[in-house]
Amino acid sequence: MSDSENWKEKLCREFREWLDYLEEEPLPLEEDDSAPDMLTFFCELAALRQEVGLQTRGIRKNSQEMQETLSVLKESLANGSSELKTVLQEVKSQIPQTRSMAEDTVLSELIRLREALSENVLQFSQRRLCGLFASRKDAAMLQEAQRNQELLLKKADDILRRFDVAPVAEIGDAFNASEMRAVTSVKDAEVPPGCVSKIYMQGFRRKEKLLSAAEVEVRSL
Incomplete structure (x- = not known):
């Protein structure tokens, strides 16, 4: 209230x-101011x-x-x-794009690791133990290390393949300036003019997106 x-x-x-x-x-007849x-x-x-x-x-x-x-x-x-x-x-519409960007970043790191492994495999394949002090044990250790490097390289290639990552250059391919960088050129090579004669560093693309450019040698025209 x-x-x-x-x-x-x-x-x-x-x-x-x-x-x-x-x-x-009853009140008296006379007036009272207080009443x-x-x-x-x-x-x-x-x-x-x-x-x-x-x-x-x-x-x-x-x-x-x-x-x-x-x-x-x-x-x-x-x-x-x-x-x-x-x-x-x-935000929901950007989730696929964000996921794709994150995957591309990881795949780019994997590509660099893959190239380092490829270089190690090449060096191991060219290394030979010879001389009087070369034991069978050392040769076996070298072969085991080479097999481990090749196995890691194969696993890296399998991961890249699962994510639709493919190399951009092969020997004999026509030079593509959008995906390749010509490091050197030669006049004599077993490929047609304007084609890749040697790959210094492989490049990779994911579907239609280029992740890394290839560094190649090209036979001059």
């Missing part, structure tokens, strides 16, 4: 008590009605403002929900 309603009830109660008092003990009169009561009652009216209008105004605020808040939440849904859709 509001303060204005408590005040109204209190005033009515005091008025009833005053009426009861008049019935029990309440009907004019004062009606003035206070009019003031009370005016205050109640003002408070009622204030409550209605506050209620209307609250409704407007709730409406704005509801609209804001709806817009926020729509924007959040749009952001989530954008």
